[in-house]
Amino acid sequence: MSTGYLESGRTRQKQRTRDQLIAATRELITAGDTPRVEEVAEAAGISRTTAYRYFASQAELLAAAYPETAATSVLPDPPPSALDERVAAVAGFFIGRVQEAEPQQRAMLRLSLGEVPHELPLRQGRAIAWFVEALAPTADSLGDEGVHQLALAMRAACGIETRVWLSDVAGLAPAQVSALQQWMVDAIVKHALTTPPPT
CATH class of the missing domain: 1.10.10 (Arc Repressor Mutant, subunit A)
Known part of the structure; x- marks a missing residue:
């Protein structure tokens, strides 16, 4: 309209x-x-x-x-300096948002599998920007492209797509899904410190 x-x-x-x-x-x-x-x-x-x-x-x-947020940052104020704490804060917020709005998220996911305008919320990438901000301490070692790739991996781990698979295919309960998604993000962070993502 x-x-x-x-x-x-x-x-x-x-x-x-x-x-x-x-x-x-x-x-x-x-x-x-x-x-x-x-x-x-x-x-x-x-x-x-x-x-x-x-x-x-x-x-x-x-x-x-679709429930939206205009937040440009979801880090606490003041933001933690430790990388794992920064990433955990963003992942926790994002996983919680997805869980709270799972029906709407699923509807948008179903629609996104068809012909959908690029501007739909599921494709706007706000979570990627949140993760990029959380990963700021790694910018010198990973470079901008490495940070972006790492943010993509984290977004994939804790988004609705993974949640649907863990719920519907793996049969996990909602709390188990959220806990496993958070663990996946933590594991990605630890691995990236020794093995940077492909660029």
């Missing part, structure tokens, strides 16, 4: 309608669906025509329902 439509006339009512659509989307996602705009409209008791004024596509709708 264009910002102009939301901001032109009866803005409070329009915001309420948008919020209703997003709430209905999240409920359907939590139930295990990857809903289309018309399904959300029906669940929210809003006409399809109106719903499409707010969200022109399923991708836009799911992106709006």
